[in-house]
Amino acid sequence: MENTEKRYYQPEAETMPVEQIQKLQSEKLVKIVRHVYDNVAYYRNLMDQKGVKPEDIHGIEDLHKLPFLTKADLRDAYPYGLLAKPLADCVRIQSTSGTTGKRVVAFYTQKDLDMWEECCARAIVAAGGSREDVCQVCYGYGLFTGGPGLNGGSHKVGCLTLPMSSGNTERQIQFMMDLNATILCCTPSYAAYIGESLAERGYKPEDNHLKAGIFGAEPWTEEMRRSIEKSLGIKAYDIYGLTEVCGPGVSFECEEQHGMHINEDHFLAEIIDPDTGEVLPEGEKGELVFTALDKEAFPLLRYRTRDICVLSRKKCSCGRTFIRMAKPMGRSDDMLIIRGVNVFPSQIETVLIQEGYGTNYLIEVDRVNNSDTLDVSVEIQPEHFSDTVRELAQREHALADAIKTMLGINPRVHLVAPKSITRSEGKAVRVIDKRKLHD
């Protein structure tokens, strides 16, 4: 018993046999569909249009009968259209950054907040966290879910919580070193920047007390994970979530670092063909869709995440029975279509790290004379520098060739000075699509 308490935050749920999870999901689905139908006119209309009644939903096998919700629906219904509880029962809102359009506002009851924070607590325990730990949270606090989510999870686990929020790297480092932080929570790009800043101040990876990092809120690659692990001397865990569904903690990685366990007692996941909406069998790549089973205030049913990934029911050595989702290649709206080819920025990042570059880069896409152009700027590494133009040009060509091999598109590669690409303290801006300016 003592042993399991250390490994899982909520062992009964996290290691529940699959048949039991599915039975639980079915029971909860029937209830939540009724709750939404009765309280959310917007979704009731969608169901009526599709000719589906709550009585038609007997369990998860009937999930496919329900209509999808998209981000466009959330914008249409802004701000109260999808609210399923009286405002008096709500205690909090969180909101998306609004970078891809109008903000989305999500509402929480106290019970919703507790569930969300428990999900984050599961992630922290999976990363080796306990009440002995000092958890430094440098996700942004405020409307963004990163800070509040991990902060709440850290409290639930009983860690000493450092509510740093993002930014002020000098102070982050001072608190990290003076208060012996053991767990770091932030975006991967900020973790990389903290690693770089520690090295600049003469700290070696073994000089800090960190043992684990919980990083998410933006796409990152396996290569970037290894690079962060090396620079901070930690094990880096991925965490996934989205404001619409609750925030970070929808799924999280265990020590296997092989896919993120979805908190299936609360969230029902499907993979669909993004073009046809057809449900795909386990193991096939497609768009991830979530149904929140326990949320009272903002219970989204069949919400299309635009994240492209694969689910796996394969048994995990950590003992958790929750289905695992592969790291999304990127949100489908992060995907660029360049000269007709689908390009995820993460593919370019993979090549850069493989070729010995850092994680600071900028991708610029433009259209010149009706043809798309791809420019990749990356900071030169001191060990790559040469006094001859010939050798530097060879480096640029080698990198361009490697990117071409990966994508099938010829990029223009530009070596730029160290530190010349703006560092991010939150979600990194790595892509500028200038084509949008012309439209």
Next chain:
Amino acid sequence: MAVSQLSIFAENKPGGLVQMTSLLAEAGVDIRAMSLADTQDYGILRLIVSNVDLAREVLSTNGLVSSVTPVLAVALDDKPGALARAVKVLYDGGINVEYMYAFISPQPYACMILRVTDNTRAEQILLDNAFRLISMDDINQM
């Protein structure tokens, strides 16, 4: 008897050269000779300076990328034909010149900086042909 050349990565952006040269000036580093290779995206500033180690330290502290390259400094008579003869003997000896630049000194000779693929052999060929190589001390005394 190679001379140490300081090479600096210079991104093409406004104020880049100002920053580099100001840093060296503030550190009291004297620039004896320079050349700038430029491409569409960046330049490589090549300098012969009075104190290479100090210069590198200052640059690196300020996040600039630099390296030290051994180059040959050759004394040439300051009159027509001297440079042509030096380049000819190297060519005849099969030496590939990556780049070169020259400066005139208060001495009765000009100085040519040569970056070749094989310093030892180039040096031998030049000495065999009665050219004189200039040391870092010579340059510092100019």
